[in-house]
Amino acid sequence: MDGRMRLSIVDRDRCVGCQICMFACVRRQGSAGLDGACIGVRSVGGMEKGMTVIVCRACPDPPCMKVCPADALKLRNGGGVILDAEKCIGCGNCREECIIGAVFWWDEKNKPAICIHCGYCANFCPHGVLALERGK
Amino acid sequence: MLPGDTLCNVLYIDLGKKSYRIEKRPALFEAGIGGAGVAIRLLAEECPAGCDPFSPDNPVVFAVGPLTGLFPLASKTVAMFKSPLSGNLGESHCGGRSAVAIRLAGYGAMVIKGASETPIYLAVHGDKVYFRNAATLWGMDNLFTAGQIIRGREPSPGTRTIMRIGRAGEKMIPFAGVTTETYRHFGRLGLGAVFGSKKLKAVVVSGARSLPTKDVKEYRKIYEQIHKAAVESEVMRKYHDLGTAENVLPLNVIGGLPTRNLKDSRFEGAETMSGESFAGKYLGRRLACSHCPVGCIHIAALREPDEREAFFYKTSMICYDYEPIYALGTMLGISDPEGFLKLMHKVETTGLDVMSTGVVLAWATEALERGLITEETMGWLRLSWGDYKAYIEAVEKIVEQPNDFFKALAGGVEHASAIYGGSEFALSYGGNEMAGYHTGPAAHLGLLLGARHSHLDNAGYSVDQKIVMKKQTTPREIVDRIFEEEQWRQVLSSLVICFFARGIYTPEVVSETLGSAGFALSPDELSSIGKKIHFEKYAFKFREGFKLQEERLPGRIFETMSSAGRIDADFMKQAVEYAESVLGAAGAEESK
Incomplete structure (x- = not known):
């Protein structure tokens, strides 16, 4: 797969909140x-207000990476990070540092769950909210 | 069931003692699968015979199934309780995020018993249960606000459900429902009133754990097949595009759309009240339950100018579906879609069941028209067909009950007509107000014979359209079809599969998906489990005093022409006699 590909939210307003x-x-x-899901869908203050989709934006200079004391997060080609789970001590600094909340948590493993931009989820989105696109 | 699957965990909560415990009950789930099959057993165990529905001993049971969280469309929660409306089996299904949250919090079922002395709400986060003070929320005018406050106070947005009641539930109106995720409901039969009797304002459940599968590769393969079938199927397209409101025009064409308290079965305003009209002018958003690709929930955006100030607008997001359009629209002669939406919004803010409310108001309108009651009886409120403003006022009065008449109305249509007369046009079955189909004998037999007197029990209206309208038939054939459908639906509702997906989840597909969850059940075995659950429900009904021969068919259904012509009283009588013999024989078999 081309390392520069990234998961994009094409149209948030088409999201019906199915969480597929x-x-x-x-x-x-x-x-x-759902444990370990690297993407999150929730309402923006109640169902009547519609949905928001939260996922890693593939930052070119990821803040989450900079605060890892165990050097467990490596810059991904195309932005974002790749987790080396063996190094990760589960401190949660990365989760605190991501201000959009795109570092999710894998409770059973006590490790972060961060999107690797594989695009698998986009294949199942029934309403064209998500797509794997070439990074801009 | 797979080892380590938390499905077998039953969470027991005592509101009186503010205590809880978790019990592992694998045998219960092996036998009843989940959902309805497990809930009816828990109800029979926990509800003392002859229990007053408002007694602390009346349990509220919630159950989900093995496929919940694993496969799409298995996202309903089944609630069971003793109904204050019918005085018998209470069963209600709801989607939203409820089922996935319960399953991923680590439970297959929850049993809530006892009553709190002061208003509380429950927060179940994984294996912890918190009893929170809800005194400030009690009596709050608008149910939407109560949801908003709890939303801001509890963690885990996106992976939680907030089940809550409005004033109607607090006041124990026997047809009050429980609302989840603003737009989904445990409607019918008064679960909201049972919550109210326990001083239980809301139940929050959150969870996002992982689930075991038998063979992950095989699981993914089956998942993809079902997902594909769901997104490509014609039926699913229908529910996504126009939603259930698509039924308004076809039912009107065949003369099966109950209008003005079923004085008619065609409505001259059907066009403006159709799914097409709502989608074209008002559809503002569509929503889905968790893990459902369809997104059948249709929300209208109603923009209203403020009455006092120019250039000041309010936009309300209001849910609509076929049944509300029938109950608050055609049954009340309302052809103004905005009037309907305003009335719908009013009902939603109180937490009353929409269908019962519409039927009750339709009866009251006709009772006034016929002089059984006067405007004075009603406290000088004049109800007339189409006058949505008067109906909005009446809804408030049902909740507040300022006089004897509205006290009676708040008891349901059977109760009100027992006091004021007019039972021949009081449209209810087993005490539950009727659903929106006058397609022929099977629709009404379906409501009478359905274990919860719901159109969803057995879809009698579909039997009318597929058989009765097409060929000569017998009472026996109709009853057999109704029971057969209801028995298979017990399997679906034990797996908590949405009935809209019944065409996708065939017996073979169900058997295959269950394999992934570690249940080895053939289509034949599933079918006999369905039969057993059906009879277990009836066993509960009989235990609580249900007698089919004492149930009434409202006279009105014989007067108004249905889609299948005039309904013949003899035909119905024979059908009921035959149904009774089937249930009797099954009961004898069960008790052996």
Whole structure:
């Protein structure tokens, strides 16, 4: 896969809040349910106000990486980070540092869950909210 | 069931003692699967015979199924309780985020018993249960506001459900519902009133754990097939595009759309009240339940100018569906879609069940028209077909009950007509106000024979359209079809699969998906489990005093022409007799 590809939110207003993407993410990682999902869908202050989709923006200079005391986050080609789970001590600094809340948490492993921009979730989005696109 | 699956965990909460415990009950889930199959057993265990629905002993049972969180469209929560409306089996299903939250919090079922002395709400976050003070929320005018406040105080947005009641539930109106995620409901039969009797304002549940699967590769393969079938199917497109409101025009064409308290079965205003009209002029947003690709929830945006100030507008987001359009629209002769939306919004803010409210108001309008009651009886409120403003006022009066008449109305249509007369046009079955189909004998038999007297029990209206309208048939054939459908639906509602997806989840597909969750059940075995659950529900009904021969068919259904012509009283009588023999024989078999 081209390292410069990244997951984009094409049209947030088309999101119906089904969370199929979150379930897809966990399946992609060989599990089921929602623990470890690297993408989050929730309402913006109640269902009547519509949905917001939260996922890693593939920062070229990721703040989460800079605060890792264990050197467990490496810059991904194309932006964002790749986690070296063996190094990660589960301190949660990265989660605190991401101001859009795109560092999710894998409770059972006590490690961060961060999108690697594989695009698996976009294949299941029924309403064209997500797409894997070449980074701008 | 797979080892380590938390499905078998049942969370027992005692509101009186403010205590809880978790019990592992694998055998219960092996036998009843989940949802309805597990809930009916928990209800029979926990609800003492003859229990007053408002007694602290009346349990509220919630159950989800093994496929919840694993496969799409298995996102309903089944609630069971003793109904204050029918005095018998209470069962209600709701989507939103409820089922996924319960399952991923680590439970297959929850049982809430006892009553609190002061208003509280429950917060269940994973394996912790918190009893929170809700005194400030009690009596709050607008149900939307209560949801908003809890939303701001509890963690885990996106992976939680907030089930809450409005003033109607607090006042224990026997047809008050429970609302989740602003627009989904545990409607019918008064779960909201049971919450109210326990001083339980809301239940928040959150969870996002992982689930085991038998073979992850096989699981992903089956998942992809179901997902594809769901997004490509014609039925699913229908529910996504116009939603259930698509049914308004076809039902009107075939003369099956109950109008003005079923004095008619066609509505001259059907065009403006159709799914097409709402989508074209008002549709503002569509929403989905968790893990459902369809997104059938249709929300209208109503922009209203302020009455006091120019250039000041309010925009309300109001949910609509076929049944509300029937109950608050055609049944009340309302052809102004904005009037309907305003009335709908009013009902939603109080937490009353929309369908029961509409039927109750339709009866009151006709009772006034016929002189059984006067405007004075009503406290000088004049209800007339189409006058949505008067109906909005009446909804407030049902909740506040300023006089004897509205006290009676707040008891449901059967109760009100027992006091003021007019039972022949009081449209209810087993005490539950009727659904929006006058398609023929099967629709009404379906409501009478359905274990919860709901159109969703067995879809009798569909039997009318597929059989009765097409060929000569017998009472026996209709009853067999109704029972057969209801029995299969017990399997679906034990897996908590949305009935809209019943075409996708065939017995073979169900059996395959269950394999991924570690249940080895063939289509034949599933079918006998469905039969058993159906009879277990009836066993509960009989235990609580249900007698089919004592139930009434409202006279009105024989007067107004249905889609299948005039309904014949003899045909219905024979059908009921035959149904009774089937249930009797099954009961005898069960008790062996």
